[in-house]
Each structure stands twice: as C-alpha cells, then as structure tokens.
Amino acid sequence: MDAIIEVENVSRRFGGITAVNDCSLQVRRGSITGLIGPNGAGKTTLFNMVAGNVAPSSGTIRFDGRKTDGLKPHELFGRGLLRTFQIAHEFSRLTVLENLMMVPAAQPGENLASVWLQGSRMREGERRVRERAEEVVDFLRLGHVAQELAGNLSGGQKKLLELGRTMMVDAKVVLLDEIAAGVNRTLLASLADSIERLNRERGYTFFVIEHDMDLISRLCDPVIVMAAGTVMREGSFGDLRNDAAVVEAYFGGSPTGHATGSVRS
Template sequence: MSFDAVIDVRNVSKRFGGLTAVNNCSLSVQRGSITGLIGPNGAGKSTLFNIVAGNIVPDSGQVLFDGQDVTGLAPHQLFRQGMLRTFQIAHEFSNMTALENLMMVPGDQPGESLVDSWLRPRLVKARETEVRKKALDVIDFLKLGHVRNELAGNLSGGQKKLLELGRTMMVDAKVVLLDEVAAGVNKTLLHDLAANIERMNKELGYTFFVIEHDMDLIGRLCDPVIVMAQGEKIAEGPMSEIRANAAIVEAYFGSPVEAD
C-alpha cells in the first residue's frame, strides 16, 4: 500500500453465480487526488465501486480505508468514518428545502433526542445555529443561494447533483465517491459541477474517486485514470496516456479517442 493511499483495494474478487465480475483486482486512490475509474460495460467497475462503497461484500480480498480494514462494512458505517457517496440518481429529501437537506446531514445532533429537546434546549439551539451556519457557507461555496429555500424536489438534475456535493461538505468527508456525476446534467450545470469538484479538491483538500462514462469530464477532472476490463485493472495513468494507448482505445472503447 502506498503511504498516501486513502483507499487501498487488495486482490478483491466477486462472483455472481458463474460470472466473475471482479477478478483479483488491486488499485489505490491517493489522498488529495481525483481518481477516475473507467471501462466498458461489463468491465466490473460498478461492482468494484459498490464493494468500496460497502454496498456489496467481496468473496475475497480486502478494502482498506485510511489504513483500516473496512471490508464488508455497511455504507452507514463507512459514512461515520468519512467515506461518502453520491449517486447517479440524486437521493434528496424532495419535500425539504435545499438548506434543510444540508442541515439533515450531520449525525448525532442533540435536537434528535427528545430528552435533550426538553432538558437542554440551549444546547439544541446552539448546535442548530452552528449547523445552519455551515449549511449556508456550503450553499454560498456552491453558488446555490438562489435556491436555498426551494424544495429540493423542484431542483434541476444539475442542481440536485450540486446539492449532493454540498451534503458531503457538511461532514468534511475524507473521500467522496462520485457515481456517474454527469448523468442527467445539462452542459452548463455540468461545467459548474466540475468546477466545484475542482475547487473542493484544490481549496479544501477533498479526495474524489469517480466512476463515469463521460470521457471529457474524466479527462478534465481525473489524474490518474484507472481502466478496468474483464474484472481486472489493465492500465493506470493520466488521461493523455490512456487516450494515446491504441490497444486500450481499440479494445475497450471500440474506436479511436481523440486527444484534447
């Protein structure tokens, strides 16, 4: 394991009946990076991503997070340790405002306790004020102030993706898993989304692990890019090298990919 690896996947395999989805795969995500994971349909990347996120338990191998073995831990357990995931389809609380969605994220708030609400109202109020201030700071960072009081269910696809990014900022995640962040987002908001991911990485030190089909977005955001095929990691490097590898382009993308 590299000293700076925040996620380290070691010899992970997963089978579904007679199908081997992930075959003895090893890879790492370096702290402070935006690491991309790409490959054709059936490559095993979604299965591996779900194993890292705690949605699937591997048949063999290990997943280490921040140096600790977290193999088989559930998503809510990983959340407490600082690993957060966004989804291809945003999972907002549609009947709450954008601001309220953000304020819901931090766990163990005293207002969740009936006893604290009755006996320690000042503590409850102080914590609520603190959480609200942070939520407003996140909204300001993401430039969502114009929709902060709008019901989240009324937001556009791109705005919902921005809101999901904001939810990861409410708990200062060690690593954010981005699942098809470009899906359902128009080009204008996708540019804003990418810019905010870059800002979170460069200004706030967030680490991202990205699974994505949009090669232009991967090329803009990610270094390194990891390529999977037939359940195995077959290449890793900057997107310029991946695009220039004729064998990878022909075998795994079907046609030449032009360089940026």
C-alpha cells in the same frame, strides 16, 4: 504513494457471474482519480464494495490504512468516506437548506430528552448546523434555490446538492458515480469547478466513475481503466487515449475522433 484507498486482489461473484476479478488498485490521498471502462467492466460493483454496500467474495479493501471488512456504509460515512449516486437521492419535500441540515449525525434534536431538558443546547446545535449549511450553499452558488423544494431542482442542481451533502461532514474521500449523467454543460462546468475547489482548498480526495471524457480529462489524474472485472491500465488521460489496447477495449476503434468529448458506452 500515500494511498487512502487500497484494493488488493478483490473479487466479487454473483452466483456463476464474476463481476470483479482479482482486482487491485490504489487511490492516492489528495488526488482526483478517474475510473473508466466499458459497461459491464465491474466499475459500479467495485464502488459498491469500497462504499460498503456489497462485501467482496475475496480479497481486501483498506480505507485510510484500516481494513473495511464487514463495515456498513453508515460506518464508513462516520470515518469520512461518502458516496454520491448516478441518480440523486434528495429529500424531495424538504428545501435545499433542510436537505443539507439533515446530514450531520448525532444532532441534539434527535434525542427527545435533549429537546425537553436541554433546549438551549439543542438550539445552539441547530444554529451551527444551519450556518454550515448556509456556507455550503454559498460555496456551491445555490443561494437562489436555498429555499426551493429539492424535488423541484433540475438534474444538475440535484447533483450539486449531493456534492453539498458531502461538505456537511468532514469528508476524506468522496466517490462520485456518473456525476455528469443528465446534467447540462453549464451546470456540469459548475460541478467541475466545485470539485476542483474542494480538492484544492479542502483537501478532498475524489474517486470518480465517469463516461464523459471531457470531464475525466479535465479533472482526473491518474485515470484507471477497468475491463472484464479487473484493472487493465493506469496513467494520465493523455497517455491512455493513445493506448491501442485501451482504445480497443473501451472505445472500440482507433483513437482518432474518440480522444475527447462525451463518450457513452
């Protein structure tokens, strides 16, 4: 398997609490891989370690074949690993278009000397960034709110904007954390469409934490199940929904009635 993320025997302890315990998994390049499990299973802590927000207590994480030990989120961002959050982090007083234009690093206008001495270069750089942002707005069908302040958007529109930010750079992997939370079903369908298109047309790899089983079953293959801080099972959603151990650990009962739909735990 051509793995773009490799987690090898990783643990994370907080004082006397072990949040992730000797966990190993891989995310295949070009896949949409789901990560599910009950609350407290260690999913978010694992995401935090992959994204560079938290260092492992032990074990190794590799991204695109290179160890990420000691790398910070902005360094991983520069290598093409991006993350969205359950609660969107928009610049509320900037427009949708301006939010997108804030993403690319090392823009000419960030350097005061460039503003004074290389005005034409600065303007050309800003033009290219704006064109890219307009393309993203069109791709995500957000043209009707492009000039709206981001703080005025609905929850689902903010999630689309977060996804749009990942399109402003050359993303290799996007970590999606509870993207369905607080999103109505219509906008969630639009989000799912956009994720599928980015995966199919632009080769994005997605690693998805999600409690909404409809979304997991639509998007993800494979699906990894975590419980008690480590990987319990991995397989297709169809196989896992009928796995008695998974049903007991995650759903707390028989598969009947819990195979599909929005499951919260």
